[in-house]
Amino acid sequence: MLTISGAIRDAIVAHARRDHPDEACGVVAGAFGSDRPTRHVPMVNAAMSPTFYEFDSGDLLRLYREMDDRDEEPVVIYHSHTATEAYPSRTDVNLASEPNAHYVLVSTRDGAHESGPVDFRSYRIVDGEVTEEEVSIVERYPDVTPDDVPDPKRESA
């Protein structure tokens, strides 16, 4: 299950609407191992395409360095489909490379970029297997004490 704050969900939907008819893309980073998406990072779709997205390679490196520096990982990787349903395409499945991430798809088709509900769905994509999961929207994340936050104990960059 993906648990995500309503504010971040709304920000992702707004991004998808803003970039329609091109696909919008981005990540929501969170503390390593927390499974909690806390920092929304809208990315530029370097492909500037209604049917394809790709992070610019320089942006990608900066993003991963920044996440490393902050002991974060990409908890959510999202993009929009602008004329089809919010379900991973074969391309999405073949290129999915973060087995620990929640892959969120939103669809702005059928006028959803202007008004009305926007499909917002989440998947795990591991070894070519797509598994849809429930999305739980919360007003805010439960408080955690420092003891609850896993210490990544990772090698430094």
Next chain:
Amino acid sequence: MAIEVRIPTILRTYTGGERAVESSGSSVAELIDALESSHPGIKERLVEDGADGPAVRRFVNIYVDDEDIRFTGSLATELSDSSTVVILPAVAGGSADLAAQGPARSADLAAQGPAPLPA
């Protein structure tokens, strides 16, 4: 000489889970060969046979000192003792069905035909 190579999550199965490994070489091509000897199988994930010989796979990014090697000589990019190398899979996808799909496994993330490059 030892050059640190950052390994992305999806390739850590080849490095026993290590996020970074040390390797050596005077060019990226040599470095990848050295990586292959210590972590068999990893080269296939990084390099493919292109029309003009070995090439970095379309959906793999390799950076030397923060520069994407596509802009610095590709596999021939030179390395020094102080170089840092980062490997990151592209974050890409979309509703378009790319031509020449490989088998639907993330292990084949790089087994794609060339996708339409951004204009």
